[in-house]
Amino acid sequence: MNLIVKPRRKPSQSRAWMTSGAIQDAFLLLVVEHGYEQVSIRDIATLAGVGLGTLYLYFPGKDSIAAVTVRSRLRRLAADTQAACATGVPRTLAETVHVLARVHVHTLLGEAAPWRALLVLERRITPPGVYRELYKAFVQVLRDACAVAIDWPAELDPERSALNAFAIIDALVKNALLVQDVCPDADELLHDVECAVNGYFQKALERSRAATASA
Amino acid sequence: MNLIVKPRRKPSQSRAWMTSGAIQDAFLLLVVEHGYEQVSIRDIATLAGVGLGTLYLYFPGKDSIAAVTVRSRLRRLAADTQAACATGVPRTLAETVHVLARVHVHTLLGEAAPWRALLVLERRITPPGVYRELYKAFVQVLRDACAVAIDWPAELDPERSALNAFAIIDALVKNALLVQDVCPDADELLHDVECAVNGYFQKALERSRAATASA
Amino acid sequence: MNLIVKPRRKPSQSRAWMTSGAIQDAFLLLVVEHGYEQVSIRDIATLAGVGLGTLYLYFPGKDSIAAVTVRSRLRRLAADTQAACATGVPRTLAETVHVLARVHVHTLLGEAAPWRALLVLERRITPPGVYRELYKAFVQVLRDACAVAIDWPAELDPERSALNAFAIIDALVKNALLVQDVCPDADELLHDVECAVNGYFQKALERSRAATASA
Amino acid sequence: MNLIVKPRRKPSQSRAWMTSGAIQDAFLLLVVEHGYEQVSIRDIATLAGVGLGTLYLYFPGKDSIAAVTVRSRLRRLAADTQAACATGVPRTLAETVHVLARVHVHTLLGEAAPWRALLVLERRITPPGVYRELYKAFVQVLRDACAVAIDWPAELDPERSALNAFAIIDALVKNALLVQDVCPDADELLHDVECAVNGYFQKALERSRAATASA
DNA sequence: CATGAATGAGTATTCATTCAT
DNA sequence: CATGAATGAATACTCATTCAT
Numbered sequence: 070m071n072l073i074v075k076p077r078r079k080p081s082q083s084r085a086w087m088t089s090g091a092i093q094d095a096f097l098l099l100v101v102e103h104g105y106e107q108v109s110i111r112d113i114a115t116l117a118g119v120g121l122g123t124l125y126l127y128f129p130g131k132d133s134i135a136a137v138t139v140r141s142r143l144r145r146l147a148a149d150t151q152a153a154c155a156t157g158v159p160r161t162l163a164e165t166v167h168v169l170a171r172v173h174v175h176t177l178l179g180e181a182a183p184w185r186a187l188l189v190l191e192r193r194i195t196p197p198g199v200y201r202e203l204y205k206a207f208v209q210v211l212r213d214a215c216a217v218a219i220d221w222p223a224e225l226d227p228e229r230s231a232l233n234a235f236a237i238i239d240a241l242v243k244n245a246l247l248v249q250d251v252c253p254d255a256d257e258l259l260h261d262v263e264c265a266v267n268g269y270f271q272k273a274l275e276r277s278r279a280a281t282a283s284a
Numbered sequence: 285m286n287l288i289v290k291p292r293r294k295p296s297q298s299r300a301w302m303t304s305g306a307i308q309d310a311f312l313l314l315v316v317e318h319g320y321e322q323v324s325i326r327d328i329a330t331l332a333g334v335g336l337g338t339l340y341l342y343f344p345g346k347d348s349i350a351a352v353t354v355r356s357r358l359r360r361l362a363a364d365t366q367a368a369c370a371t372g373v374p375r376t377l378a379e380t381v382h383v384l385a386r387v388h389v390h391t392l393l394g395e396a397a398p399w400r401a402l403l404v405l406e407r408r409i410t411p412p413g414v415y416r417e418l419y420k421a422f423v424q425v426l427r428d429a430c431a432v433a434i435d436w437p438a439e440l441d442p443e444r445s446a447l448n449a450f451a452i453i454d455a456l457v458k459n460a461l462l463v464q465d466v467c468p469d470a471d472e473l474l475h476d477v478e479c480a481v482n483g484y485f486q487k488a489l490e491r492s493r494a495a496t497a498s499a
Numbered sequence: 500m501n502l503i504v505k506p507r508r509k510p511s512q513s514r515a516w517m518t519s520g521a522i523q524d525a526f527l528l529l530v531v532e533h534g535y536e537q538v539s540i541r542d543i544a545t546l547a548g549v550g551l552g553t554l555y556l557y558f559p560g561k562d563s564i565a566a567v568t569v570r571s572r573l574r575r576l577a578a579d580t581q582a583a584c585a586t587g588v589p590r591t592l593a594e595t596v597h598v599l600a601r602v603h604v605h606t607l608l609g610e611a612a613p614w615r616a617l618l619v620l621e622r623r624i625t626p627p628g629v630y631r632e633l634y635k636a637f638v639q640v641l642r643d644a645c646a647v648a649i650d651w652p653a654e655l656d657p658e659r660s661a662l663n664a665f666a667i668i669d670a671l672v673k674n675a676l677l678v679q680d681v682c683p684d685a686d687e688l689l690h691d692v693e694c695a696v697n698g699y700f701q702k703a704l705e706r707s708r709a710a711t712a713s714a
Numbered sequence: 715m716n717l718i719v720k721p722r723r724k725p726s727q728s729r730a731w732m733t734s735g736a737i738q739d740a741f742l743l744l745v746v747e748h749g750y751e752q753v754s755i756r757d758i759a760t761l762a763g764v765g766l767g768t769l770y771l772y773f774p775g776k777d778s779i780a781a782v783t784v785r786s787r788l789r790r791l792a793a794d795t796q797a798a799c800a801t802g803v804p805r806t807l808a809e810t811v812h813v814l815a816r817v818h819v820h821t822l823l824g825e826a827a828p829w830r831a832l833l834v835l836e837r838r839i840t841p842p843g844v845y846r847e848l849y850k851a852f853v854q855v856l857r858d859a860c861a862v863a864i865d866w867p868a869e870l871d872p873e874r875s876a877l878n879a880f881a882i883i884d885a886l887v888k889n890a891l892l893v894q895d896v897c898p899d900a901d902e903l904l905h906d907v908e909c910a911v912n913g914y915f916q917k918a919l920e921r922s923r924a925a926t927a928s929a
Numbered sequence: 930c931a932t933g934a935a936t937g938a939g940t941a942t943t944c945a946t947t948c949a950t
Numbered sequence: 951c952a953t954g955a956a957t958g959a960a961t962a963c964t965c966a967t968t969c970a971t
Contacts, residue, residue: 110962111937120936125963192407192415197462200407204463232464233456233476240455241448247412248419249447261448264491268483276479325945335953337947346945540966550932552968561966622837622845627892630837634893662894663886663906670885671878677842678849679877691878694921698913706909755941765957770942 089127091117093138101186105135105193135194140203142187146176147206154214162218163267169214170238170262177242178255185246204235211235222270224277230270237265304342306332308353316401320350320408350409355418357402361391362421369429377433378482384429385453385477392457393470400461419450426450437485439492445485452480519557521547523568531616535565535623565624570633572617576606577636584644592648593697599644600668600692607672608685615676634665641665652700654707660700667695734772736762738783746831750780750838780839785848787832791821792851799859807863808912814859815883815907822887823900830891849880856880867915869922875915882910 095116099108110131114124128134153172154165177184195203212231215221241262245253310331314323325346329339343349368387369380392399410418427446430436456477460468525547529538540561544554558564583602584595607614625633642661645651671692675683740761744753755776759769773779798817799810822829840848857876860866886907890898 109960114937121938121962122936122964123934126934131962189412192410195407197404201463201465229476232459233480236455236459236463237452237480240451244447244451248416248451250416260491261444261488264487265448265452265480265484268485268487269480270483271487272479272483273476276475324943329954336945336955337953338951340946341951539964544933551934551966552932553930555967556930619842622840625837627834631893631895659906662889663910666885666889666893667882667910670881674877674881678846678881680846690921691874691918694917695878695882695910695914698915698917699910700913701917702909702913703906706905754939759958766941766959767943767957768955771955776941 085127088117088119088123089137092119092124092127092134093141096134096138097183097186097190100135100190101183105190132194135190136199139187139191139195140199143191143203144206146173147203147210149176150207151210151214154210159219160217161220162215162222162270163263165214165218166234166263166266166270169211170259170266173238173242174255174259174262177246178252178258181246181252188243188246207239208232208235222274222277224274224281225270230273233269234266237269238262241265300342303332303334303338304352307334307339307342307349308356311349311353312398312401312405315350315405316398320405347409350405351414354402354406354410355414358406358418359421361388362418362425364391365422366425366429369425374432374434376435377430377437377485378478380429380433381449381478381481381485384426385474385481388453388457389470389474389477392461393467393473396461396467403458403461422454423447423450437489437492439496440485440488445488448484449481452484453477456480515557518547518549518553519567522549522554522557522564523571526564526568527613527616527620530565530620531613535620562624565620566629569617569621569625570629573621573633574636576603577633577640579606580637581640581644584640589649590647591650592645592652592700593693595644595648596664596693596696596700599641600689600696603668603672604685604689604692607676608682608688611676611682618673618676634669637669638662638665652704652707654711655700655703660703663699664696667699668692671695730772733762733764733768734782737764737769737772737779738786741779741783742828742831742835745780745835746828750835777839780835781844784832784836784840785844788836788848789851791818792848792855794821795852796855796859799855804864805862806865807860807867807915808908810859810863811879811908811911811915814856815904815911818883818887819900819904819907822891823897823903826891826897833888833891852884853877853880867919867922869926870915870918875918878914879911882914883907886910 092113096108096113099112099116110124111121113134114121117124128137150169150172153168160168191200208228208231211234212227215231215234216227221227241258245258307328311323311328314327314331325339326336328349329336332339343352365384365387368383375383406415423443423446426449427442430446430449431442436442456473460473522543526538526543529542529546540554541551543564544551547554558567580599580602583598590598621630638658638661641664642657645661645664646657651657671688675688737758741753741758744757744761755769756766758779759766762769773782795814795817798813805813836845853873853876856879857872860876860879861872866872886903890903
């Protein structure tokens with residue numbers, strides 16, 4: 070028989086948001102500067118301006134800080150992307166792709182250094198399950214945005230197309246930040262992304278029609 | 285390489301090769317089973333059947349084992365890809381893309397489980413610099429392969445095109461292994477990859493010509 | 500702010516007594532269940548139904564709670580023992596020993612489980628100084644009780660005899676609670692205790708007289 | 715098979731014994747000086763002259779060091795006691811008690827300071843189960859020693875008598891070390907112990923015979 | 930009087946690495 | 951070449967305590 074039920078002590082709401090944010094910011098800053106392994110819990114607490122014990126009121130451990138930091142920022146990016154597509158104006162598929170790509174490219178290249186750090190961190194700490202979950206959140210946004218395009222070709226499978234389209238966008242942008250020696254101009258990158266996505270849609274459509282015709 | 289085998293001096297080298305391989309295999313096995321963090325140098329040495337000190341004769345440290353394991357396998361993939369394109373037969377760009385994509389897709393999906401483990405590990409441990417280096421090795425292969433296509437369009441920048449093309453191939457294949465719930469059929473995936481790459485080349489060419497014309 | 504001065508002055512004291520008791524009870528309960536090390540100040544405060552800071556109004560720290568809990572209970576036992584001997588009726592030494600032993604044996608074996616817990620706790624937390632102090636309190640009671648026995652032999656040193664007598668009583672009772680697999684019957688134990696104490700007195704007297712005679 | 719017997723160095727065993735002993739000695743020394751809580755693993759390792767990690771090759775943790783230190787010393791005392799009784803010469807019960815008591819008293823008072831420290835430590839760290847186990851080991855020794863006395867009275871239960879006799883010896887000796895302000899002379903203490911034990915045996919016998927006669 | 934959010938000192942423990950054999 | 955006993959640097963985390971409310 071256990072007489073003690075230990076409840077998770079929880080900080081108050083308004084303060085919680087601030088403190089948690091400060092901790093995440095401090096964490097990301099330190100990771101950028103020194104790398105994940107070299108960042109100690111003490112460093113984070115110090116830079117965040119909170120006590121060591123306080124940090125543990127908000128996060129159960131170091132891994133959790135990393136996970137929340139990555140997830141919150143990527144989810145926010147997904148939300149921003151969705152918001153950018155949410156205008157009631159009817160759009161063609163090419164226009165939709167343009168908007169989607171532009172948000173992605175400009176957001177990340179607009180603050181290249183922190184995003185590069187976040188992406189490196191994400192590779193480092195995100196377990197496969199979370200990776201999949203985050204990925205799919207983006208795919209949902211793309212699928213919904215493309216599906217309402219006025220010229221969406223019925224021949225294409227929305228789910229599969231969106232998956233591939235996002236993979237392409239994501240790959241090219243990560244390419245720019247993580248692989249290329251000198252980060253390319255945002256508009257050049259945007260151009261390539263649009264080429265790739267629109268080219269994929271067009272070619273997929275051609276092949277689909279060819280297959281149907283031959284059948 | 286030297287085709288003349290001199291058996292007298294080789295035992296140490298062949299032993300070295302064997303031991304190093306055994307260590308890498310043990311390492312990969314343990315990582316798949318327990319995760320990178322949980323694998324200790326001792327575990328690796330024990331499973332590889334070598335002494336603790338012996339391990340340090342072959343690798344300077346734990347990180348090195350991980351790095352070599354990942355690098356050697358990815359470099360071998362790059363080499364296989366290069367070899368597949370190395371036949372003297374002239375080819376069109378589309379044929380080249382087909383060969384490249386097919387090697388990549390079939391190699392990885394042919395042994396999906398170990399490759400998935402390797403890719404997860406690679407995300408986990410590869411530092412940015414090594415990532416870039418490995419990526420570029422693949423880009424070189426693509427660039428060289430495409431550049432000799434009989435219909436390579438002079439308007440396209442080989443380097444940039446190859447970079448984007450490999451990003452697309454890589455993204456779609458990783459997608460299949462790491463994101464999708466059920467790993468797609470290799471031929472379906474190959475189809476998508478070809479659509480995306482060929483579509484990208486085509487659209488890039490169109491835009492390039494349009495830009496030139498308008499100028 | 501309440502500017503009206505409340506005439507009652509006592510609530511604080513009765514409240515103080517209640518709260519302190521609740522804290523001690525909670526502490527003892529938790530120690531019995533989880534062991535001293537596992538009990539945190541938070542647990543005690545929670546189970547006692549008081550705030551964390553409130554606890555510090557009654558006790559300066561964790562050790563103090565343990566010390567007070569043990570001391571108050573052992574002092575009460577000493578007081579009860581003293582009270583049992585305090586009747587004005589003249590008694591022989593054997594009768595006195597009987598009363599003393601009976602109180603000790605029946606009190607502890609009457610509620611064996613909690614007393615066992617208390618004795619285990621006492622071993623665990625009582626520092627040497629406090630142990631000595633508590634021990635001497637009991638010795639005082641014994642000495643005073645024996646000294647007024649109508650047949651107290653002048654040859655025996657009261658202090659030393661009482662010390663040994665209490666050591667014997669205490670040892671046999673603790674034996675019963677802490678060592679023996681099955682707690683013996685109270686009357687059997689009482690019999691042994693009386694044998695030992697009376698036997699000690701008798702033998703000590705014999706030797707004392709023999710020594711005097713030979714001198 | 716290697717038939718050549720290599721002179722196997724046994725640094726492991728002889729070294730193990732030395733190192734373990736050094737650690738225990740260091741531990742006991744530090745506990746005497748600063749108290750159990752204040753002794754850190756680091757201090758122990760430093761004073762023992764071994765590395766921090768080395769300590770963990772011999773003991774799984776701090777508690778283990780304490781437990782082994784206490785148990786090994788108390789078991790050695792029990793073994794010494796047993797050895798002292800092991801002479802083939804027939805003895806009376808009183809002679810046996812004398813030998814037993816003398817070993818106990820002289821051993822502990824002979825090195826009062828370290829034994830006091832050990833007993834304080836024992837109270838502090840020994841869990842009830844271990845306490846019982848150690849206690850019973852001593853009782854065994856007493857029972858076996860008394861049972862072969864040439865005048866052992868058949869009326870007494872050997873187990874119960876030995877339990878009480880040891881409780882008395884133990885109590886008076888601990889008394890001397892832990893309670894009394896000035897440690898008494900060994901011979902005086904021995905006198906008291908013999909009085910108490912012999913008195914107990916005599917009185918128990920009297921009562922037993924009285925009970926039999928009345929029945 | 931009562932509270933509990935915030936604090937940070939203090940420590941056990943792991944494990945990569947070395948070097949004597 | 952091979953070994954593994956010995957090492958100690960490095961760090962996450964707990965929990966008693968305080969003090970502003």
